Amino acid sequence: MPQHSHQTAPTQFVDAAGIRFAYRRFGKSGGVPLVFNVHFIGTMDHWDPLVTDGLAATREVILFDNAGISSTSGEVPASVEEMAVNARAFIKALGLAKVDVLGFSLGGFVAQALAVAEPSLVRRLILVGTGPRGGEGMATLTPEAQAVFGATYADPDELWLGAFFTPSEASQAAGRAFLRRYRLRVEDRDPEVGGAVAPAQINAIGRWGAARAGAFDYLRGITQPTLVVNGNNDVIVYTVNSLILQQNLPNAQLILYPDSNHGSQYQYPSLFVADVTRFLDAVVPFPIQKDTYHG
């Protein structure tokens, strides 16, 4: 069998819960696979190949389109919790009993809801550029997000320069490099999402983000070791929400990178891949020192 990569992995399909799920699966098999949950209006081709291939060097990675997205059939449901039910059906249809789950932004909401719905399915969580139910500034798109997603661009890809990167010269240079990597795959590329996706996802995001009493209580029940990662200046899901996640999850570490926005993992892919790989490979991710010193 050829060793596939982000660029060459064929799109495959599996049926579950009345949905035909599109997915790609590549990397080093034999361990616990890592399932990627993508952001608002994202498809399998919205991931950075430096991140997916970087992580695929040490584990099997699985990209997929959830219901109603790009190459997957069905409709975008009205809630994050239903998206998680669909993600669960997809993972089980692959015959997998235990996975690691990475979620970015909306995908991070889905990852949390999946860990709540089926704790035994999830070994470890990586929550990137995301926030809790009822987090700060999450009831609607932030003003910054409305500006970025509401503007028109000479090249539509440039939207991501504002959504994922800071205005600094270094960050914008990283963003332009990201856009080149993001367009490297040409064959069998996932179609951009249809017009019904954005409003449906915004509806679900708004329900997830709505403030409520005891909003963060559910986080106490997500006991999986979790790595929370973000930029220091995320204007799409405010950075403070990453702090709230880490402070309320019982077993989570937070990493914030400098001079970075919502897409910090695409600005520092080598750091991100190294941090995630260490976290996933550790026998005990956060080893508490209970012994005295024999050094």
Next chain:
Amino acid sequence: MPQHSHQTAPTQFVDAAGIRFAYRRFGKSGGVPLVFNVHFIGTMDHWDPLVTDGLAATREVILFDNAGISSTSGEVPASVEEMAVNARAFIKALGLAKVDVLGFSLGGFVAQALAVAEPSLVRRLILVGTGPRGGEGMATLTPEAQAVFGATYADPDELWLGAFFTPSEASQAAGRAFLRRYRLRVEDRDPEVGGAVAPAQINAIGRWGAARAGAFDYLRGITQPTLVVNGNNDVIVYTVNSLILQQNLPNAQLILYPDSNHGSQYQYPSLFVADVTRFLDAVVPFPIQKDTYHG
């Protein structure tokens, strides 16, 4: 020459600025030394040997008592800025032109003030369990700190179980192990501080912590690569202050460990030593990806 360690390094002395500074110096020489700045009422013997020896495996570490503390002569000055001037005099008296600086709590205030006073002396900064000038809840000791430092203990060392560790069973077990390590050095041990130290340091801490307009502006001028580390639930210098540091420093990464208080680095010494070592050893600590992908 024997290879010294935390337990065996002799206390040495150097004169500068009219003060006789006590210090210990050990580890792998030849690179940039790492200077440790200790916390409220701390001495050279308040560091965890797992941390100092762990870092000494890859670099030279320098512990010292600042003016008026334990084996060093002089008086505790009235401000953090004057403590930094003394620290600078000490470092220069050793003939060093460039050092890495680690500061814990009050020592982190001094580390920041040192980077402001003499930027060319400081290569990289590690700020642990600390906060900015005028940070949140920093104008006085926090209510939690007042309770911990105001209580009496059967064994005085037990004060640190409340100051550095959370109430959880795992954290307290880590705390008791820390206290055993902290007492391992018996010969040539640094005396506990005298009664004048605590009020003088509280005075300086209060001046540093007092809220003011533009309190965080000075952080923009600290351009050294910086690693900010804390527990998720620091009740002595509230964790949000670590976030404020990272969000206002131009080139800083934040790491928050789970289920930990002010002394997270003593709860997870192996993680902390690994994180600090990677940060100090990296040619470029935060490599921005500007290239496209050739993978």
